[in-house]
Amino acid sequence: MSETTQSFTDLAPSAGAKFRQRTLPILIFAAILFAIPMVGPSRTFYTLAHQMGINIVFALSYNMVLGRGGLLSFGHAVYFGLGGYLAMHAMNWIEDGAGIWGSVPMFLLPLVGFAGGAVAGAVIGWPSCRKAGTTFAMISLGVAELIFAAAFMFDSFFGGEQGISGDRMNGIELFGLSLGPIDEVYWFIAFWTVIGVIGMWAFTRTPLGKLSEATRDNAQRVQFIGYNPQRVRYLVFIAAGGFAGLAGGMAAVNYEIFTPDALSLVPSGFVLIMAYVGGITFFVGPIFGAILLTYMQSMLSDFTEAWLLYLGVLFIAIVMFAPRGIAGIVFGFLDGVRGDNPGAYLGRWLMRLLGILLMLMGLIVLVEVSVRWSNGYGEVYEPFGLHLGHENVLSWVLVIVPAIAGVWITKRASKEEEAA
Amino acid sequence: METIVFGLLNGVSYGLLLFMLSSGLTLIFSMMGVLNFAHAAFYMLGAYFAFTITGSSSFWIALFIAPVLVGLVGAVVERYGLRRVHPNGHVAELLFTFGLAYLIEEVVKIVYGKTAVDYRVPELLDFAAFEIYGASFPAYRIFVIFIAVAMLVGLWFLLKRTRAGLIIQAALTHPHMVGHLGHNVPFIFMMVFGIGCALAGLAGVMAGNIFVTDPAMAVQMGPIVFVVVVVGGIGSLEGAFLASLLIGLLQNFAVGINLKFAEIFGFLGMSDLSEVGRISVSSLAPVLPFLLLVLILIFRPQGLLGEKEL
Numbered sequence: 001m002s003e004t005t006q007s008f009t010d011l012a013p014s015a016g017a018k019f020r021q022r023t024l025p026i027l028i029f030a031a032i033l034f035a036i037p038m039v040g041p042s043r044t045f046y047t048l049a050h051q052m053g054i055n056i057v058f059a060l061s062y063n064m065v066l067g068r069g070g071l072l073s074f075g076h077a078v079y080f081g082l083g084g085y086l087a088m089h090a091m092n093w094i095e096d097g098a099g100i101w102g103s104v105p106m107f108l109l110p111l112v113g114f115a116g117g118a119v120a121g122a123v124i125g126w127p128s129c130r131k132a133g134t135t136f137a138m139i140s141l142g143v144a145e146l147i148f149a150a151a152f153m154f155d156s157f158f159g160g161e162q163g164i165s166g167d168r169m170n171g172i173e174l175f176g177l178s179l180g181p182i183d184e185v186y187w188f189i190a191f192w193t194v195i196g197v198i199g200m201w202a203f204t205r206t207p208l209g210k211l212s213e214a215t216r217d218n219a220q221r222v223q224f225i226g227y228n229p230q231r232v233r234y235l236v237f238i239a240a241g242g243f244a245g246l247a248g249g250m251a252a253v254n255y256e257i258f259t260p261d262a263l264s265l266v267p268s269g270f271v272l273i274m275a276y277v278g279g280i281t282f283f284v285g286p287i288f289g290a291i292l293l294t295y296m297q298s299m300l301s302d303f304t305e306a307w308l309l310y311l312g313v314l315f316i317a318i319v320m321f322a323p324r325g326i327a328g329i330v331f332g333f334l335d336g337v338r339g340d341n342p343g344a345y346l347g348r349w350l351m352r353l354l355g356i357l358l359m360l361m362g363l364i365v366l367v368e369v370s371v372r373w374s375n376g377y378g379e380v381y382e383p384f385g386l387h388l389g390h391e392n393v394l395s396w397v398l399v400i401v402p403a404i405a406g407v408w409i410t411k412r413a414s415k416e417e418e419a420a
Numbered sequence: 421m422e423t424i425v426f427g428l429l430n431g432v433s434y435g436l437l438l439f440m441l442s443s444g445l446t447l448i449f450s451m452m453g454v455l456n457f458a459h460a461a462f463y464m465l466g467a468y469f470a471f472t473i474t475g476s477s478s479f480w481i482a483l484f485i486a487p488v489l490v491g492l493v494g495a496v497v498e499r500y501g502l503r504r505v506h507p508n509g510h511v512a513e514l515l516f517t518f519g520l521a522y523l524i525e526e527v528v529k530i531v532y533g534k535t536a537v538d539y540r541v542p543e544l545l546d547f548a549a550f551e552i553y554g555a556s557f558p559a560y561r562i563f564v565i566f567i568a569v570a571m572l573v574g575l576w577f578l579l580k581r582t583r584a585g586l587i588i589q590a591a592l593t594h595p596h597m598v599g600h601l602g603h604n605v606p607f608i609f610m611m612v613f614g615i616g617c618a619l620a621g622l623a624g625v626m627a628g629n630i631f632v633t634d635p636a637m638a639v640q641m642g643p644i645v646f647v648v649v650v651v652g653g654i655g656s657l658e659g660a661f662l663a664s665l666l667i668g669l670l671q672n673f674a675v676g677i678n679l680k681f682a683e684i685f686g687f688l689g690m691s692d693l694s695e696v697g698r699i700s701v702s703s704l705a706p707v708l709p710f711l712l713l714v715l716i717l718i719f720r721p722q723g724l725l726g727e728k729e730l
Contacts, residue, residue, distance in 0.1 A: 072511050127717045134455045137514060138650045139717060145643045146710035153699055265639075269518070276515060306530065312522035319516045320501065323508050367530070374530045 070216025075144025081263030083245020086116030117245015163259030279325025435668020466624025494617025653726020
């Protein structure tokens, strides 16, 4: 008789590995958020940080649908907006103090937003989650347009063009925060960002979270093991809507105003770009994307009016050349450096970086010169004291030469990688 | 009666314009499985190219050259962009075209400026075709109907009655087999994408001077075209035709009806002052396609003429 029992090595991660991979990153994230006010940042920084916190939660909630669930949605801002609107109304109810609203602290408004987003997800998701793939994408787009158009018809809830505004300094104070000064709002945003990140991370560990990934990969097999893929999608959609609403509630307290623009296609497209550029296959990807794109949105738009063009180029470049996003680039780099031949890897990497920077330089000169030419105000692009008008030959040399050199260098780097 | 006749005429001409757009989209989708999100951007390019060409020569030259140029742009996009993304799956392709829509809009803003350009109906067709009930119907709209029908017949003839159409249809369902028979399937894909974009460009040439040619025209038209395609059943040309006409008629009839909800549902006791009662049917017109979409999805998820899928 042969031995029928076989001993397997224990594949489960050790307690130490679990701590390092699961608990530690969140602790570090919380510690960074905790440390930021210690360095006494400026008002501008706070404003930016708040926006980043909101966008981190929003982008992560979007990734529950796209990255984890495999559903491409073009209308995620609907849940952000509806949750935010409900929170905004709750803010005014707290101010009036009627009924139970008198005893609700302003600090808990994101929970109201969560409820609003989840209910919206439950209602809208019911017809739209029957289908996956391209049809789902088109439905989400149509529903988003419908809600956006309806927002201008029902003024009592959406407040028409000027939206709904409120005052966050009302109701019971929780943790001694009046939410008046900006550094107190910071604690509010930081708290809910961490709660949102932990909540969504925890969701990926639940059976439903695992099933959503299984449905994304193979819906038919999910059916074989006795689950209804449509139902899995629907439940995930509700949860994602809830977390988007949570972000909406954070935004309601932060800005104290909500307008119908918050549920239009523009923020829906922006959250898609944030999540995808960050990297949808990694949990942390959307966090990277939210931080980078929020920064770009507020800083780059001061420097150039064509920032949307750069955003489009960045997005297309990521889709074409780095489908795993920034997180993929970062983790790929870490793996490569720890690999067999870190020297050669680093060399190729630097070469590619040089190529990309050269192409970027060509692109920037091209765009900036063209924008000023097109505006026709006689403005001239003057980086580093150079005078780059559209009639200046040097401008076009600075477009073409770096672009060609960049393409050549990156191609060479790719060839070397293939050879290696 | 007046409302009905004008609603019918405008609805048909608008519906046929929608079909010009959605036929290209459907053609590309049923062939490559990718829903071209930038389709409305190509439509916009068509209008802008026509504006440029009309400025330097005439509208009649633009009518032929502009769609060809848009088709060339589309072919280049397919060859150097989409084909690269293809191995990463349909979502990546859809996202690529999504980014492309952004990019085209921004480039158009730089090249042509942010405000509308003065792209006009050609003088030859700038007269009233006929007058009924004291209102005139522009001849250009008749011309639009004529061109759209010609295109429809041409497309049908190309797909169903020529050898090229036969190969295209075969490549839809059996790309490998067609490849084994010695046809260049990637080239066919490129051609189909180019033709689809050219059809969108043609719609742009025709519609740019009826509506407004500005950088927002793609964003305005895009969602409606997707609604048409989904309502008709994704991938079905006949369905797209039906849905285009349906939505064109629906929208134009709604615009002509100046009733408020309170007047229609007054018998239910709806007040003129309530929020729902104040909404008029004509103000509902832009929302109707999306309402129709939701209704279709609830009662007939595969679309009007779509095939049932799992």
